[in-house]
Amino acid sequence: MNTLSRRGFLAASAAAIGAAQMPRLAFAQSAAPISLAAATRTLDIDGRAATVFGLAGPGGQGLTFDPGQRFRVDLTNDLDVGTIIHWHGQIPPNAQDGVPDMPMPLLAPGETRSYDFEARPGTHWMHSHVPTQEMQLLAAPLIVRSQEDLAADRQEVVMFLHDFSFKAPEEVLAEISGGHGGGHGAGHGAGAEPEQSASMGGMGAMQGMDHGAMGHGATGGMPMGNMPGMGGMMGMSGMMGMGGQMGGMAMDLNDYDWDAYLANDRTLSDPEVVQVERGGRIQLRVINAAAATVFWIETGGAEARLVAVDGHAVQPVAGTRFGLAMGQRLDIEIDLPNEGGAWPILALREGARERTGLILATQGAEVRRLDAVAEAAAPAFDTDLAQEARLIARDPLPDRQVDRSQMLMLGGSMQPYLWTINGAVWGQHQPIIARSGERVVLSFHNMSMMAHPMHLHGHVFQVVGLNGRRVAGALRDTVHVPPMSMVDVALDAGEAARWMLHCHHMPHLATGMMTEFAVTASV
Template structure:
């Protein structure tokens, strides 16, 4: 169970999973490194045992640090295969970033490796940077609390989301790559090509001429044909006939804190209490909508960075992204389901906030209607504004990154190349850099940059002063521009966080050299 009380640590309720109990012991300041182990564990998935991977800390799955506490961790590989862990959302020295052979090799079975760096506050996570291992749930929360978190009179709850298959990752990838055009559900654990969802007729245009897309900057973003594509998106409703591709695999289960809605975690809460809900999308290939139902919520942070509070009851997040919601509960008792809805489909998962003695009703894992596709018009992203934006300064360098791919053959590229044939995006340490992601495919791509935080500054040709992030979702036939200040001189990964897309080539690098 992932709860930290407003007035001290809440005792675990019956049936809560101990693996998500981030106890005070796990957060205690200590001169000794925290022990973290990559190991196997067994889950009960709707009455069927499943052996998966995990990251066990002092208090169960995951780690939580107090304000000012360094990330001092001894990671031991207790698996029978090599592994390496990436600290998603943190900015460690490049040698500790956790990417195979960039520069450190995988940890061999039985090996221990030490990490020591300044931790960045916020809702983050950690996961294997071997795609098939992340698909085996080798991931866990990484929460770094701020002084404001400690002082606030509120309860903290973590919701960690996964998609899961009883088949091996290799079987899943083979099924996805060999999927056929279909639609509808092919049964659990099956590839069936894609779910199709109308996009107002936006189709991939492989022959489109991008030569006029310049590298100049105005209003914080590259100019050129960007206004043209923004206009096409605006006319999408008139173009009829085509569709975006969603959910190229039907997973066996969708998990919140390792559980399905057949036996959800029930989090004990106080009447009239304030909740800080930290949601982490650790799924391999599933975008979720977070639906708080009748519980009033405000979105207050994305990817560990504060935003101007945004009221609502439904917010989406793509793979690799996080969001923090503040929820004020009514003064009367009750139970409030917090659901994660699979985009473009009926499946859902979640947890339940409940006051003592409240009736907790059973929830079906399949909703009556399908949830919509996520942020196809970038409306949610466009409403986000950083509370502490990057300082204004001239742009030193711009890069355009073309995102493309297809279902047949199942290959995904950045600037026309798969990993290993890629040309790095380059910069010098300290430069202000713009990265403009142009998605020319009919699937969305959550793009994650290692070693940096960036600010969203352009959406479909329109300048914005958006959120600070490390993972930004780029919908089909859309463009998103981000600004950043180049950090340590090193090779930093830049990739799609959809695991089958990553496994099939959608990765490049942001190569930073020393300043002149």
């Protein structure tokens, strides 16, 4: 497949992320806000056209900022439905955080809204905070370079991961939560619960938040064990693609078989081929924007080390396979051999055989076609928190006395399909409270058989406990909590406001797995 010449990337450009190729001079010369548009676009997915959403910046999907550049963005909604964008990894004033009606309403079709705040460096992303829209790919990279990035002699490559279905997201959610059958070829659920579809698209449920729009009624008590990819009901016989027992527990990994898995909007039938130099150093920025898929990143024959998670530096960890849950990001440094060749960088779906990825290749190298289905299933991700335990923040939070501790019980089941925090869905929740400036420890205790990537808006936290063992872990904004596990995080409460705290698995979020971190002014 001779695709090397199709997209000739310059050194220090990001694969398929056009904004990263914009000259820095152009940004520096203009103090004008950057224009960003939520709009529809068409992708070719394995030879089939797909109309999806996207976030178009000056040079393509996504935005890239240079050190010291303010986040000054004019966001225009060019869709025919209301939307709102969350700047995942950034800490804007609460009014600019991008959550429906907390406090700002959705942007109406044709409306433009301005944002202006100090950008935080690192590998971040932006996405609609309407779950059905994120499932339609209304998301893009948000890269803020540091002075260290500019000084380093390395080529930036962005790898933006998604799962994708040709079906409408309302239908996908109905199949997952209603037991109509999942995955490929299950043609049920179209038009199911019309009032649910209206609320999912029109933000009618759960105080306008949309996140609880599936509600209780969509679960229906239907048996889930016969759904492809649903993982069965606690029984080993139903664990699709699991490859056997994991840690003595019957976990539910993947509750839907998607039609495609994308890296920079492409599958392995036509992957991105990034031109690289012999002996070059790559900074691979990996963003998991999937709705409900955890990925392993495999660098294969290329020597690699993990240097940052969620935009925050960690002490380097050498390896060739690193995992990330939905909402998380990894920065991986790769040193290429001093020879010509092609190096696939693959994203493997946990507990399954599907994979996607991109290819690093020197000029003129042979690029061989890769199958989108591996010979063997990848393992479950970090069920014992072994990867998390290896991560040590390079710039940890300062030591100080803990002012407030709070346990959050993560619960739920596949039947009925309902996921809760402290036993409640959004709208029936009790806020987690703190005062601005307090050191707070939140303990996520997962009592369910699915993992939950827990994301807190408006704050950076440090992982300080893993299953009761104290650690000086990574700084993050999204932490993966495996089944029957406990993760403690410490943070300093920020702006007095209502901040979202939720699972970043979209079907879990859509069925109510969200609460709020309510910060009041200090006295």
